[in-house]
Amino acid sequence: MALEDLRNEMETCRRCSACKFMPFEKVSGYQPVNVCPSISRYNFHTYSGGGRMVNGVALLEDRIGFSEKFIEVMYNCQVCGACDVSCKYAMDMEVIEPIYETRIKAVKEGHTSPDLDKVVNSLRKQGTMVPGARIKRGDWAAGLGLKDCTAEKVDVIYHAGCLTSFNKDMWKQAKSIVKLLQKADVDFGIAGEKETCCGGRAYQMGYQEDFLNQARKNMAMITKSGAKTLVTGCADGYHAFKVLYDKFDLKGDLEVLHVTEYLDNLIKAGKLTPKKRLDITVTYHDPCHLGRLGEPFIHWQGREVPGHIRIFEPRKEFRRGTYGVYEPPRAVLKSIPGLKLVEMGRIKEYAWCCGAGGGVSESNPDFSMWTALERVAEAEATEAQAITTACPWCVKNFNGAIKERGSNLKVFDVVELLARAV
Amino acid sequence: MALARDFYWSLEGILGAENVSEDPVVTESYSFPIRRKTMPDKVTYLPRFEAVALPASTAEVQAIVRLCNRHKVQYKASSTGWLYCDPVGPNCIKLDLRRMNRILEINEKGMYAAIEPYVVGAQLQAELMKRGLTCNQCGAGANCSVMPLASHVGLGHMSQSGSYTERNLLAVEWVTGDGEIVRLGSLGSHGDWFCGDGPGPSLRGIIRGNTTPLAGLGVFTAGAVKVYHWPGPAAWRVDGVCPKYTHPEMPPNFMIRYLSFKDIDDAFEAVRRVGEAEIGYTLMGFNAAMMASNIATDNQEDLDYLKRFAGQVQGVGFLLIIVGNSALDFDYKKRTLEQIMAETGAMSLKDVEDPVMGAGFAWRFIRITGSIRETSRATGWGGGTVGGSDVFPLMTRYILHTSHLKQQLIDQGLIMDDFTHPFIQSIEHGHTGHGEILIRYNPAGPDHIARVQGMLSREANKTAIEGRFGVPHHVWSDALHDMYGPNVGNYHLLLRKIKKNFDPGQASESSNYITAKEEK
Structure with a gap:
């Protein structure tokens, strides 16, 4: 699906700013409340899910082009999908798909980032x-x-x-x-x-x-x-x-x-039994691509029924992050004797990103680090001894941030702890 | 029209280069193309702001405002920026107040919170609930600024017991149109944020007006908002994953009902009695369609619920949340409601009585998370007309007078047929009332907006003026004030004087307020 095909999705944006925050039902205090690293770091609406929708339409209408600034904004986003989840609490529209398609269009038309070209050249060779x-x-x-x-x-x-x-x-x-x-x-x-x-x-x-x-x-x-x-x-x-x-x-x-x-x-199934006690308090970080973005793809072909409410024939299920992988990593951790799991303020479908995705760690390491530092601070606030996760990219970014921050936190992949306990 | 270099460099000097941008990629994103759909036919392009600035403090706002006055550049400020924040012409910069997002103080004894404009409703409410307090939230939702002057009229679901902007705005810190910092209320004398009304005219009232200046009279950089007692839990239990959240427990001494009535007089009588007995925490004249949208997690489900609810209501209705401060208080309120229901022939929507569904409804209405679903999800575009705030019977009559037009629009196929009634709410236990006609429709057709919104607005204005109903809250812009003013004691002349005096250089862009144009 090309960006052109997503025009109606982008134009459905109501500019309500929900994409900038965690789902409002779950807000439990002044902080944490932000969910999108990009708008949180750069503050201009341009960097939010909503801003990206506006500029996607502007691109299609040639009001703006793939300028240096456009590429900078486009790639200062981890494509972590948090905006997509928060938007779809209330709305029936795609947010992350136009973000992907804007990038695809840019690459097809030769507007790329040299840093990312280098990475992709490595892939090719x-x-x-x-x-x-x-x-x-x-x-x-x-x-x-x-x-x-x-x-x-x-x-x-x-x-x-x-x-x-x-x-x-x-x-x-x-x-x-x-x-x-x-x-x-x-x-x-x-x-x-x-x-x-x-x-x-x-x-x-x-x-x-x-x-x-x-x-x-x-x-x-x-x-x-x-x-x-x-x-x-x-x-x-x-x-x-x-x-x-x-x-x-x-x-x-x-x-x-x-x-x-x-x-x-x-x-x-009883084929693995964690027996060794690990007396440790950990918190768990949901990787974006395992959690909210990890839910199965939903194949759908059909049409929007013309009318005063956006419905589809056949019925369309939007991917909203509801069915991502949230519980299995937690269940594995909880199976370890002695281990205590404490949760951070932003978890599961509204977890804060580690900062490594979407090419950000390659094209803007400072922003990637800034994002990871925020998560490490959030993990520290739980008084856990370690932050656990289930993705090497998250592990790498957190290790960097902990070093930068001088934190005492340890970082483990869930499997490392399980292997110690079995 | 590019900004003069010395102006732009000065902006950078005030904010730092990373907090100001004139790049078209940035300014375009603030032009909100979907709003083109509200423009007259053939308008395919909205102007951009010349630059966007991100101040983080009152001092920075003041410096920018003074700079704008010196250079004769206009500015327009907004917080989360849902509505009324678009550019309308050249030579204007945007002040995005996103970085002004601190809760300055929560004073539990004084029952107020002092906040900056980018604190959203969900944040302050959640923080207050930990302290056994809560605040009124603007009905547009928890995504909006909780500062009264930043959020239209501040009517919300709690207005039955928690009022609205007029009452809830205490002290204000205000950078006037020409860059003076004015602190109203006790803030102006001994530094507290308490209510400042004393003898004589209230400056708060003067700057607030009927509808608030909507960015047209300087910048409100902080405010104190009145807070209320909260007898509920410090955190409402919410399980599951978005948007399929579940709410397994209704807190003790909480009850929610959706009541419908055979005829409108019975409904009004029930509203009057609920107010008289002061048993309602929330009383909102939602219709079945709004109830359906609130619970549904997508449009199709919305239609399914609407069908289901439509068969369970007997006519006009309202949503009521009752909260007891003790078991005894709750019992009294519950029994009072039962009596009112029996005497007015109220029918209760069964799905809302269900403890689990009810707890979800209650939380979504208290936190106000469903408003986007109710007003925007259908096509991304909603509309309608907004009544004023006056004595409850007057406002209900106003909305009833205008509501027949909705059916005409439905009959013409121009808007969604949700076969429901206009929305009327009671404020301060029936002291005043407010009504709105909310419609959902697809704006894509040629001249669709003009036909729908034009007809609705014309009829609403005609009814208000000819019926002597007062000035609704949708009245902004020179054109509307000039139309209403001569019918309402020439108030527009005074409003214009206020604009001229507090913004002599006309630097604060005021297309959504009133300009200081010379009278003929």
């Missing part, structure tokens, strides 16, 4: 969104004796993802997952050197064709392997395989699970 990596994708699994899903039949493919593979600091997450899957006797394998990027972050940045290339490569490999289930430890990867591949009719019957969903199932 090396199949990774981590430019300049000096290690090989499969190095993290050296000596683990894992099955090669491209050569051997397995029930489950574990897709490690770019950041986990190419950043040694993240290897502990992958190794924890391996340990847990082995402990539960899961028949799984990895693609190792043949694994390639899911393409999700390229899509977030507007490079739709590059995303599609990656998606086709991945699905060819997965289909050939015969595996029916794919597990990812990365929220971006989860969103790509589960939502975006489905959006473009590439997912087929593949079952896509985030590792926290998979482990939660194993625990509930």
